[in-house]
Amino acid sequence: MAGRVITVGNHKGGVSKTSLVANIAADSVRRGCRTLVVDMDAQANLSELLMGHDFQPETTTSDLLASPDIEAGDAAEAIVSTQWHGIDLIPAESDLENREAENGAEPGVARRLATSLEGLRDRYDLVLIDTPPRISLELTSALLASDGVLIVAEPDADARKGARRVMGAVEAAAAGFDHKVAVYGVLLTKMDQRLVSHATERAQFLQAFGDLMWRDSIRDRAAWRTAKSERVPVFGLRRRDTGSHEAEGDLVRVVDELFVRAGVQPSIPTTVEGA
Template identity: 30%
Template sequence: MQVWAVANQKGGVGKTTTVVSIAGLLSEVGYRVLMVDLDPHGSLTSYFRFDPDEIELSAYDLFERPDLSSSQVNSLIVKTDSENIDLLPASTALATLERKAVGKEGLGLQVAKALRFLKDRYDYVIIDSPPVLGVLMVNALAACNHLIIPVQTEFLALKGLERMIRTIDMINRARKAKLNYTILPTFYDRRTQASVSSLRELHNVYGEKVSGAVVPVDTKFRNASIKGVVPSTLDSGSRGVHAYARLLRNLLEHRKGA
């Protein structure tokens, strides 16, 4: 089972879109996929028509009840309407974790421990992380084999990326194996100088860490979210889906070469 996390310390960069797009493409070729929503805002959970304010069992239980059994972890998972895609939903109660985590040890590995119970049930796990460095993002980074960092192609997003890279350096000092990552340019609009110059800057500074796939501004993503379906189901030929398909090919090739 491979675990990929999608994270950035800046919001609004396309994290949830990245999770659902990759999940959809993996499921279409027969992989069993689990999405994990660790963002208290619950955008991923809401995408699939579950209410983070009302849901009874969620990722919050991984922290509230740290000694869950295999059957209890499995009971937190809900099915989506997309074939081969399940969801470990978020609850807004996740927002209270930072306060509750003060003075507690070991909470940074709760997600990693829970996922061990699921290794025979799924081929891929994709984690949607909150845009804040805290116990939830630490869990996502500690649990994953590979990190995807969506970065909006505009100046302020590039500054946010610098913070994310410093966080990775910090995490790597605590991990046994170095965390590999891919920077994914998003919201690209080749008609604007801001997008063009930002993409050029990404390549100049981060080189081969920047994905060859560039996700364009694509209204089909919004249409897919309105319907609650993965983007490739709505329109497999859209520019955005093609970009994520290229990203996925690169990630799978990276895995084979690892």
């Protein structure tokens, strides 16, 4: 079965999207998935998280979008093995933010990423694309390369508006490029069930997105921030406590749900039990 390509995005920053992409990838590897992540954000936070501060990539997603002569499979030349077990990466660099201004008017530029990734579905079971927190050439390129999108949001009004803008980008991809992108749902992060404001905002999300809202969420736990600081998956922390077990449990449930919704099939099926 061909691998699945999934964009993860929102129009608002600070929703833990990049950290979640890295952790979904890490948990997918535990389940037997051949996993590739693609960094389409000029901040390159995903690349830094997986490779370290001193990483200097030779070929990046910026190069893929800049090339008018891109051919099927060219993305393979940009793939590097990361410091996280089993995860491959196509990195980003700051120059990516110039692609829209310098190349945005060129014919077919938005399809270059999709073209470059052709053929990699046979090599990977799962490809995750991290995107910038804005509607952009990078997001459009990611959507045109993807089977579907997972929208990540924190429980506030701005993130809800951002999620709607991503939905608009999905509709634009269908209308302008004749490319249908499945919406795998809207996932809330940084949830604190003790806060009335979060419960109220969740109800607002449910009203806005209906069946697209995930029942599960990522609860606000210090373990997520510690894991990011240590540059390890949340299940790889050196010191384990109740919060880290809860964070891992949330991650496992989210990946369970994503695999069902997206039809992800690991090459070597294994069992991962939640915390």
